[in-house]
Amino acid sequence: MNTRRNVFLWVLYDFANSIISIVFFLYFSQWLVIEQGIPDIWYNLAFPIAAVLLLLTVPTTGVLLDKYWRRIAGLRYTTIGTAVLYGFCSYLAAHGQTIEALVVFTIGLYFYLLSFTFYTPLLNDIASPEKRGRVSGYGIAANYLGQIAGLLIALPFATGSLNLFSGSQRAETLLPAVMVFFLLALPMLILFKEPPAQKIEFSYKTEVRRSLRETKTLFTIPGVFAFLTAYFFFNDAILTASNNFAIFLEQVWKISDTTKTYLMLGILATSALGGLVSGQIADRVGHKRTLIYILSGWLIILPLIAWITDFKLFVVAAIIMGLWFGSNWTVSRSVMSYLCPRDKHNLTFAYFGLVERVSAFVGPIVWGLVLSNAISLGPSRYRLAATVLTVFVFFGLLAMRKVPKDDIPRPQHILA
Structure with a gap:
């Protein structure tokens, strides 16, 4: 597992997810609150709702991963879920479907947050203890570079120089960010190598207690x-x-x-x-x-x-x-x-x-x-x-x- 390819893929994924994060938090929030007139509290409620969903699922998910599942499998499901939901949210925003876009964004945010519970532990597989700080640093650096890239990618859409739906300029920034995010995340989802885990049948109630x-x-x-x-x-x-x-x-x-x-x-x-x-x-x-x-x-x-x-x-x-x-x-x-x-x-x-x-x-x-x-x-x-x-x-x-x-x-x- 300690290969340069796996380290590169792990870092590239950090770069990718930061693109979608910075664009949505900057432009979706402004489109929703400033342009559509939705109260700030409605937008902010998306975060505690997603956090509560995370609270209800993360502990059991962590146990199941440690015992039965492969981490990369969980990352694949949550990444695809994030891309699909954020992509749909982008479409709804571009067509002025305010409430629907907010609901889909909230669910997409949950998938986005959940993906980190699969992604972050992979650090232990790709780096030895004495190199984890360095590899973690690569990931953080890629994250910030991704945010810079996200701002630059969104800029021509935010200024109206480019558009996909002839809609709001802020809403136009969203789908390009989703597309770039998913394209850059694909190498991690397809090429990352993790030893297969033994599959065992389990009871959900039993695993919750465990x-x-x-x-x-x-x-x-x-x-x-x-x-x-x-x-x-x-x-x-x-x-x-x-x-x-x-x-x-x-x-x-x-x-x-x-x-x-x-x-x-x-x-x-x-x-x-x-x-x-x-x-x-x-x-x-x-x-x-x-x-x-x-x-x-x-x-x-x-x-x-x-x-x-x-x-x-x-x-x-x-x-x-x-x-x-x-x-x-x-x-x-x-x-x-x-x-x-x-x-x-x-x-x-x-x-x-x-x-x-x-x-x-x-x-x-x-x-x-x-x-x-x-x-x-x-x-x-x-x-x-x-x-x-x-x-x-x-x-x-x-x-x-x-x-x-x-x-x-x-x-x-x-x-x-």
Whole structure:
């Protein structure tokens, strides 16, 4: 399994899925809320609904994968489901079918999120423990490069230079992104080699009970629960900052959308570099130690970004911040990889992915409460909200104290 071809295919898939992600989150949201007049809450409800569906299915799916199924098979089904549903959503959007498009988008989002529970554990098959940080870095770098590519692919459709349905320009961007995503994902689905798993008949109810039992056993392994707790806190802060960055730019700096685009492209470029470099650093100095350095950096970066008053200095700081975005997810992935036992990779990463999605619930609520209760501060309340997010990072650092170092032997098998 540790072949250059498999590594390339794994990285290419990361590149592909980031294209569809950036285009839908940027243009579908604007088409739905701004052009079609759908309330923001309707669009935002798609994410907790998809997260609840994920919560109901991920633990059992992880157990079934560890025992009976092949990971690549699950990735094939969820990728095809994502492409079909997002493609149908694109068609509905281009023809002005608002409610139908939102419903299909929500289901497609669930398939998109579920695909990561099959994709991420494959890291353990394609890379030896001492190289997982580096390979994870390749994936993160490809993800950010894919986002850049997605923005560039969508641009001529967003400006009206190209069109497929003679519909809304924002809606026109969607289907091309889906097509490119699926074409680039196909090599992974067809060519990736994984040893066949033994097929055994099973009862769904039995597997649900077993998944609960194995989950309880999994959380007794030193470091697993502590790291998931840490990840919940610091990832919540980073996702909230990322999701609200464009609004922050508008409210605090009053810059044009063109300037925002160029700035975000610069951040994506340094994020790709951060993902690449941090993985190699983690392989050399230790994954836990590297992640602690990264989180400590966030305690400085967030307040700095929040309170800078000179725009040129802000741009420099924001570009540097991109290094931390990329390195954060690279090293988090590799830390989770070394903590989990070999025969529980899928179950462990299922919860890792689940925590990542669930963590997006709390941060936005806190962000909104700060803004709602500090109206008298004007635009400065956005600076305050960004600063408050450092509290989440601090709690994450505290939880990381319970995570074992890389050089402590880890169990390769556990008994349920």
